[in-house]
Amino acid sequence: DTAVSQTPKYLVTQMGNDKSIKCEQNLGHDTMYWYKQDSKKFLKIMFSYNNKELIINETVPNRFSPKSPDKAHLNLHINSLELGDSAVYFCASSPAGAGELFFGEGSRLTVL
Amino acid sequence: AQSVTQPDIHITVSEGASLELRCNYSYGATPYLFWYVQSPGQGLQLLLKYFSGDTLVQGIKGFEAEFKRSQSSFNLRKPSVHWSDAAEYFCAVGDSGGGADGLTFGKGTHLIIQP
Numbered sequence: 001d002t003a004v005s006q007t008p009k010y011l012v013t014q015m016g017n018d019k020s021i022k023c024e025q026n027l028g029h030d031t032m033y034w035y036k037q038d039s040k041k042f043l044k045i046m047f048s049y050n051n052k053e054l055i056i057n058e059t060v061p062n063r064f065s066p067k068s069p070d071k072a073h074l075n076l077h078i079n080s081l082e083l084g085d086s087a088v089y090f091c092a093s094s095p096a097g098a099g100e101l102f103f104g105e106g107s108r109l110t111v112l
Numbered sequence: 113a114q115s116v117t118q119p120d121i122h123i124t125v126s127e128g129a130s131l132e133l134r135c136n137y138s139y140g141a142t143p144y145l146f147w148y149v150q151s152p153g154q155g156l157q158l159l160l161k162y163f164s165g166d167t168l169v170q171g172i173k174g175f176e177a178e179f180k181r182s183q184s185s186f187n188l189r190k191p192s193v194h195w196s197d198a199a200e201y202f203c204a205v206g207d208s209g210g211g212a213d214g215l216t217f218g219k220g221t222h223l224i225i226q227p
Contacts, residue, residue, distance in 0.1 A: 004155075033214050041150075041200055043217040056213060090155060092214075099144040099163070099206040101215055103155040 003027050006091050006104040013081060014112055020077045021107045023091030030096045031055070032074040034066060037088040037106070046089075049074055050096075081111045114139045114205050118218035125193050126226045133188040133221050135203030144206035145186040146215060147177055151199045159201075162186065173197070198225045 004025045013019055025032060033056075034046040048056040052068045063079045078085060088108045092101040115138045125131050137143055144163050148156040160171025167179040177188045186203060200222050204215040 035214075041220045041222075043156075043202065043220075045214045045216075048214050094214075099215070100146065100158060100161055101156075103148075103157075105155040 004091055004093055004102050004104040006089075006107045008107060009105065010108050010110075012110045012112065015081055015083060017081050018077070018079045019081060019109070020075055021089055021091075021109075023074045023076070023104060025072055025091075025093040025102070027093055027095070027102060028072075029093035029102070030071060031094045032068065032071070033092045033094075033101065034074065034076050035090040035092060035103075037090060039087070043090070047074075047076075078109075081109075083111050085109060086111045114143070114207075114216050116203050116205050116216055116218035118201075118203055118221050120221045121219070122222045122224065124224040124226055127195055128192050131188075131190045131193045131197070131223070133201050133203075133223070135186045135188065135218060136184050137186060137203070137205045138184065139205055145177075145179060146204040146206065147171065147175070147186075147188045148202045148204060148217075149173075149199050150202065150220075156202065159188070193223075193225055195225045195227070198223055 006023045031050045033048045037043050046060050047066045049068045065077045068074045088106045090106045091104040117136045146161045147159040150156045159175045162169050162179045200220045202220050203218040206215045207213045
């Protein structure tokens, strides 16, 4: 069983389009995150949710909108895609108070 | 604000040789420290973590790391590397309060294994 799963794994789209990435965790964790990994492999937190409540919203364009329908799911919707949005987006989860993150396999977004 | 520095962007090691990857952190209190490994096209896998107690921690795949508070370091070591260890390695620091702040990652060290 995959603990943190993301779909799709690959996404190729044109500038200006809107796309979504879905994430689900079956670990029973309270907190979920979105991280962005750029072409130089640098990982930066974008959002965190705890029990469906937004906790962290880093300096991310408001074209990015996370949604957590329940504590096992955290989706990422991106409007009006730009070339600079091309990256690998990682979903992660952690149990309350533990610090350790469990990562999905990533979703590689390519904007043409 | 917390930060992590991995001074080596690339390291090349011969198969069977020992390995040490450097990590320095900046954090106001006692940090939670982690090493993750990322193989090409994969997500991040936890190698080991330090929360408290013994400053030498053992991880998976034969890796270990030592927390040195005086040097603000958490270097990763392996006595003998295998070709399958070629990957990107990330050091990370987290809030010891255990909140939902996530982890702050270093920029990674790319490990190349020579035959």
